[in-house]
Amino acid sequence: MARAGVKGPLAAITAGWQERESEDQELRDALGVPIVNLSIHSRAERVFREDPELFAAHRARQDRVRGLQELYRVRVKHGVAAVRALGDRPVAADLVASEREDAVAALRRLEEHHLGRLQSVHAAFSVETGFDQRPAVARERREIEAALAECEAVLVAGGHIAVLLNRMRLFSLAELCRDRPIFAWSAGAMAMTERVVVFHDSPPQGPGNAELFDVGLGLAGGVIVLPDAQRRLRLGDPKRVALLSQRFAPTPCVALDEGGWIARRAALDPRAFGHQVAPPGEGDGARAWMGEGLARSLERGGSVIALSGAGEEG
Amino acid sequence: MLAIHRLLEAEPLDAAAVDDFLADHAFPLVEDTHATFVYRGEADAVYLRHWIAGLPSSHPLTRAPGTDLWYAVLELPPKSRVEYKLEVHRGGGSEWILDPQNPRTASDPFGANSVCCGKGYRTPSWTKTDPEARKGTLEERSFFSPWFGDERRLILYKPARFRETRRYPLLIVHDGEDYLRYAQLVEVLDNLIHRLEVAPMVVALTIPHDRLVEYPDDPRHVGFLTEDLVPMLERELPNVGGQTGRGLMGASFGAVASLSAAWRKPGFFGRLLLQSGSFAFTDIGTHNRSAAFDPVVRFVNAFREAPGRPSDQVFMSCGMYESLIYENRSLQPLFWSTGMSVRFVEARDGHNWENWRDRLREGLSWLFPGPLLLVYE
Structure with a gap:
């Protein structure tokens, strides 16, 4: 923020904290500038109470998304298993490489297919409900717009990515925030991108696979951000890391750990920004696994100026 | 060599040696893949009663010569957790008791058992x-x-x-x-x-x-x-x-x-x-x-x-x-x-x-x- 010359006041989106949305004192203390919490989560709760038809449609959409995700997960499981199994076969390396390449390509096609399906569900929800025109939503949105008008930049905190994304979509916050500097971290950073990938290599039920989870708001295109990657991913397992990045190529996956950040140029001078990417093995910081791709994506620009990984304390 | 075997070779093997042995260790004494169970007291016979299918459910303890210390050594693979009681025979009768040397117990609808944990087991x-x-x-x-x-x-x-x-x-x-x-x-x-x-x-x-x-x-x-x-x-x-x-x-x-x-x-x-x-x-x-x-x-x-x-x-x-x-x-x-x-x-x-x-x-x-x-x- 200092590099961007942003002094506040700031609008905060903490909907990812769900019912703890208003517990933002720590954030206020840390930044020391006036903050207006946009209270997106509680606004959505109010809308759902006032508009039960919209609430029912929202739930139905979530059921469809969950169903799609379950089917996608089955396919990913087998697709990833196929890639791994091919690598273990005692066959000539050139033969294996070709088959593996095709198996990875199949996974990439699956990611595209799933993204398309998710986009369709969201589009259908929009058409069927006309949610942005509904009185309760429109009223809250006007209030948000008015609050934003008083603010220099927007903060988007982490938390529950699905809750955060859905609430931001409900009030069309991508449109409202597009021309403002945005500082987003953890789940907030994920929400800014075009593709939200969720991941954890060591959950208690045993390792699963990273999943394309949802369409992001698209304010920071061309990158997939992986916050808190050192804790959540087995970065010391090159085969696992490689397959993850290959699945989503050419979009670069960027591991954002404590202190790491990437900046997307926007209304502010892009030369003032850049990205802090520590090469693998050089301690904390954002790590780009596909350096060239990242550089290209940074050059393409966007309206989000900062995506940051948060520390343990968020 | 297990601690119990060192004790058995002690000269003299007397009450004081047993006192020191019991004071120096927690029981059951788990050493690598073995557990030593002990009971101290006058008895006609002592048995380890456990619920390990695959082993005889009653395992006799042996009296250390010239003492009132009874012991048994059981194989106990890492991360094992075994519930047990001691069956003490005395004066023509017998009773099942919790292991007096072991404060660790587990309860169930039938009461409580003593618990022996193998190397590497930790209560989550x-x-x-x-x-x-x-x-x-x-x-x-x-x-x-x-x-x-x-x-x-x-x-x-x-x-x-x-x-x-x-x-x-x-x-x-x-x-x-x-x-x-x-x-x-x-x-x-x-x-x-x-x-x-x-x-x-x-x-x-x-x-x-x-x-x-x-x-x-x-x-x-x-x-x-x-x-x-x-x-x-x-x-x-x-x-x-x-x-x-x-x-x-x-x-x-x-x-x-x-x-x-x-x-x-x-x-x-x-x-x-x-x-x-x-x-x-x-x-x-x-x-x-x-x-x-x-x-x-x-x-x-x-x-x-x-x-x-x-x-x-x-x-x-x-x-x-x-x-x-x-x-x-x-x-x-x-x-x-x-x-x-x-x-x-x-x-x-x-x-x-x-x-x-x-x-x-x-x-x-x-x-x-x-x-x-x-x-x-």
Whole structure:
């Protein structure tokens, strides 16, 4: 923020904290500038109470998304298993490489297919409900717009990515925030991108696979951000890391750990920004696994100026 | 050389040497893959009574020459957990006692046992009260069950920050009071939900009147679960609904009741958690267990003949030191053949509540994964 010359006041989106949305004192203390919490989560709760038809449609959409995700997960499981199994076969390396390449390509096609399906569900929800025109939503949105008008930049905190994304979509916050500097971290950073990938290599039920989870708001295109990657991913397992990045190529996956950040140029001078990417093995910081791709994506620009990984304390 | 063997070579081997030996060590004394059990006192004979299938259930302790110290050495593979008592014979009588040298005990509906833990076993941190974890609530109630024709008690767990506007999976637990008392189920749920490893859920802890009658494939119990209890709770509480939102769980005969209900009402419960299921069966002839197993064997034999597809996802666990490990292992191919998603976990433990407690994290997080994948603070 200092590099961007942003002094506040700031609008905060903490909907990812769900019912703890208003517990933002720590954030206020840390930044020391006036903050207006946009209270997106509680606004959505109010809308759902006032508009039960919209609430029912929202739930139905979530059921469809969950169903799609379950089917996608089955396919990913087998697709990833196929890639791994091919690598273990005692066959000539050139033969294996070709088959593996095709198996990875199949996974990439699956990611595209799933993204398309998710986009369709969201589009259908929009058409069927006309949610942005509904009185309760429109009223809250006007209030948000008015609050934003008083603010220099927007903060988007982490938390529950699905809750955060859905609430931001409900009030069309991508449109409202597009021309403002945005500082987003953890789940907030994920929400800014075009593709939200969720991941954890060591959950208690045993390792699963990273999943394309949802369409992001698209304010920071061309990158997939992986916050808190050192804790959540087995970065010391090159085969696992490689397959993850290959699945989503050419979009670069960027591991954002404590202190790491990437900046997307926007209304502010892009030369003032850049990205802090520590090469693998050089301690904390954002790590780009596909350096060239990242550089290209940074050059393409966007309206989000900062995506940051948060520390343990968020 | 084990410490007990060094003691036996001591010169002189007298009361003072025994005093020092007992003062210098905690007992049972676990050294690598062996455990030394001791008893000190005058007796005619002392036996180690344990519940390790595969070893003689009664293991004699040997008196150290010229002393009142009795000892036995048992092989104890790493991460084992064994419950036991000492049987002391004296003056023509005998009694089973907790090990006076061992403060560690585990309780069950029949009392308490001493516990010996092998190298590497640690009580999981998520089974202990965590002051940071927000607490769920318990509410006891009773309701009339048309299927049983009587009043039934129920304890309902609601997760911390329960809200009517959310939808929760519903998990029905057999022997609910025992899971609370002996497997710390509330602490486990509070902790795992707090850690985001398990989905916030509503848990109905059922309490049977006569579990040995009601649990082994009693049609009244199936009706009680699927037509009395679950519909009542789903009318009243915000729930995910459908098979993916319903789970059924139990241990021992409770696991039989769970599988039986799912088998008789396929697709009703999408998630099963079966712990040390008493899945006795026969390939020919009669079984050699007690008469209480007669209806179990009839059910499991019928299930093996026509398993259908009772549920969608099944987590099974069993202790390697239980006789039931044979049946549980044997059923795995059959479970897989139904098309259900199955996970089977074995542990170096016995047929007891702490074994079932220790498997809950893996089972619940697999059946009802929490938002760990979705939360990035």
